[in-house]
Amino acid sequence: MSDAKAPVRPKKQTQLVDFLVQFRWILVVFFVLPFSCLFYFLIYLGDVRSARKSYKQRRKEHEENVKEVVKRLKERDAKKGGLVCTARPPWVVIGMRNCDYKRARSYKVDLSKFRNILEIDKERMVARVEPLVNMAQITRATIPMNLSPAVVGELDDLTVGGLINGFGIEGSSHLYGLFSDTIVALEVVLADGRVVRATKDNEYSDLFYAIPWSQGTLGLLVSAEIKLIKVKEYMRLTYKPVTGNLKELAQAYADSFAPREYGEQDNPAKVPDFVEGMIYSPTEGVMMTGRYASKEEAKQKGNVINSIGWWFKPWFYQHAETALKRGEFVEYIPTRDYCHRHTRSIYWEGKLILPFGDQFWFRYLFGWLMPPKVALLKATQSEAIRNYYHDHHVIQDLLVPLHKVADCLEWVHREMEVYPIWLCPHRIYKLPVKPMIHPEPGFEAHRRQGDTPYAQMYTDVGV
Numbered sequence: 001m002s003d004a005k006a007p008v009r010p011k012k013q014t015q016l017v018d019f020l021v022q023f024r025w026i027l028v029v030f031f032v033l034p035f036s037c038l039f040y041f042l043i044y045l046g047d048v049r050s051a052r053k054s055y056k057q058r059r060k061e062h063e064e065n066v067k068e069v070v071k072r073l074k075e076r077d078a079k080k081g082g083l084v085c086t087a088r089p090p091w092v093v094i095g096m097r098n099c100d101y102k103r104a105r106s107y108k109v110d111l112s113k114f115r116n117i118l119e120i121d122k123e124r125m126v127a128r129v130e131p132l133v134n135m136a137q138i139t140r141a142t143i144p145m146n147l148s149p150a151v152v153g154e155l156d157d158l159t160v161g162g163l164i165n166g167f168g169i170e171g172s173s174h175l176y177g178l179f180s181d182t183i184v185a186l187e188v189v190l191a192d193g194r195v196v197r198a199t200k201d202n203e204y205s206d207l208f209y210a211i212p213w214s215q216g217t218l219g220l221l222v223s224a225e226i227k228l229i230k231v232k233e234y235m236r237l238t239y240k241p242v243t244g245n246l247k248e249l250a251q252a253y254a255d256s257f258a259p260r261e262y263g264e265q266d267n268p269a270k271v272p273d274f275v276e277g278m279i280y281s282p283t284e285g286v287m288m289t290g291r292y293a294s295k296e297e298a299k300q301k302g303n304v305i306n307s308i309g310w311w312f313k314p315w316f317y318q319h320a321e322t323a324l325k326r327g328e329f330v331e332y333i334p335t336r337d338y339c340h341r342h343t344r345s346i347y348w349e350g351k352l353i354l355p356f357g358d359q360f361w362f363r364y365l366f367g368w369l370m371p372p373k374v375a376l377l378k379a380t381q382s383e384a385i386r387n388y389y390h391d392h393h394v395i396q397d398l399l400v401p402l403h404k405v406a407d408c409l410e411w412v413h414r415e416m417e418v419y420p421i422w423l424c425p426h427r428i429y430k431l432p433v434k435p436m437i438h439p440e441p442g443f444e445a446h447r448r449q450g451d452t453p454y455a456q457m458y459t460d461v462g463v
Contacts, residue, residue: 017384019303023445027380028372036373046139050116058116062130065113066187066195072109073220078287083105084191084369088152092375093162096302114161114222117141125228126184131161131221136340143336148231152175153341157374159391160224165216167397169460170339171274171290172240174257174458177455180212188219191193195222199356206433231294234305235274235338238330239323240287246413249285250406253277253423255285258402258457265423265452274338277423278320282413286323290338298332309337311367315345315358317420344370347462349395353377394463399426399437402450402457412463422462427455 050058073084091450114130117138121127127149129138136156142148151170162168164186168179176182186198186208196219198204198211210218242252257275264270274290298305298424308316323329335340344350344367350357353372357363381389394416398410402425412421428439439456450457 014073017388020382020385021388024385025356028354028377029366032376032380033366033369035436036371036376037369039373039376047140051115051141055119058118062114062116062118062223064342066189069111069189069220069222070110070195073189073191076107077349078106078252083107084109084220086220109220110371111161111220111222116440118223120145120147120228122147125230126225127228128223128225128461129160131164132159134159138260138345139339141338142228143231143339146231146233147228148339149179149337150182150227150229151338153179154340155346156340156343160226161216161221164212164221164224165214167213169424169426171276171288171424172233172426174270174450174457175273175427176227176229177427177429178212179226181427183208183212184225184227186211186221186225187223188221190219209431209433209435224380231335233295233335234293234298234332235290235335236293236297236330236332237274237288237290237338238328239320239327241323242285242287243283246282246409247281247406249277249279249283249346250409253405253459254449256289256423260449262449262451263449265450265457269306275425278317279399279409279419279423280321280324281419284324286320288320290333292335293332304329304331308332308333308341311344311370312364313367314363315343315348315350317348318358319418346371346374347422352393369438396463398461398463399458400461401440401443403446403448403460404461405461408459408461412461416463418463421458424460425450426458426460427452427457429455 035086045127051449053061078083079326083106085106085108087110111131115132115137117127117129117133119128120142122145125147127138127142130213134156135153135158138149138160139152151168151173153168159166163179164183170179184199187195188198188207188211189195196204197209200208202208211221240252240256242249244252247321255271257279258265259270260268272289273292275288277285277287279285297303306318307313313319346353350371354362357370378386398408400411405423409421412418428437430439437458443451443456444453
């Protein structure tokens, strides 16, 4: 632990900030939610307008927009223009931190037009999309075709560009890896104006492996080809409550998706299509495993269908918690509803933003306004409130090998004691290069649970 001490704020200022945070829900209810709803509606109209265009027309517009980006870059004076970055304001980006780097001297390039799905190739099982296409838009287009990106970020607003340049994970990542592992090709505009197509085996393979985690520092991403998989109409989800100490909870989590016999991790009969775990206290958790199911299976007599996407439904993490009292149960959830199960409550951040947002009366009367748009939450924060959240609020993803999850849970409990905790497994592949996150050296020799000769199983411990 660092010996550095945080600056002490005057008592009156602290009391004022505490008061503003406590009653911030007033601003959220009467300003942020209505404007968020309007914002989402306008985005939806734009998506509908885009969907009505032919793929040919969208690709033509894409080529014209790329030419504008190239022209803008060639007009830059390297001595005066500053570093190249997108013109997207920092507060628009998903994430509670309001990054300040774009306020420095920089040369901004507008990519706001790059929000179209350019092609869905059912033969190659690939979707070519622009970087501002978000998860809601792409699942709205693909799931009715019984197709889906191999990895779908749970929040509607997460964009393809953000998931590639940053970090993207989902309950299917134990099969397919991170979102960046599902990339087939990247179209990138370099700082000198060249437009290149990078794949893992062409002359720009170094760029292909370097773009993930680069935060947009190596080039401007203008399109990506991502892997699609076949899906069915429903997810058969099993909720299994577990009790014990943190080590026992971690082992129950590993057992929910990873056979203990080495070499069985690729056996579809023993590994579910989706998995996630919720740790609600140091002694209780719920492990959820899902398998795709047809409409015919879901509607068989005796099966329970739960359309969790309706605005009045309980928030998903609270619904899952009921398994601690109900015991193990199974239900069928429409696939698209399941993919976006954490959107309405923003995992459990919604409870902090709106303390009564999960109440029955609010969900029925105003749940259709949820979620508040993160960009508007950030835009309406004063510097004092922003500093308050930085001092007192934790949003952190810890990526650790599966065999170290128990140690990580104990560390989080000891240092922060924050619950719930989200557990999501993901493969980290052996690659010809050494990217930001990579398997432990010599992991293959240990033949641990969840590992294969070509990938080590990690877990996102979401605090």
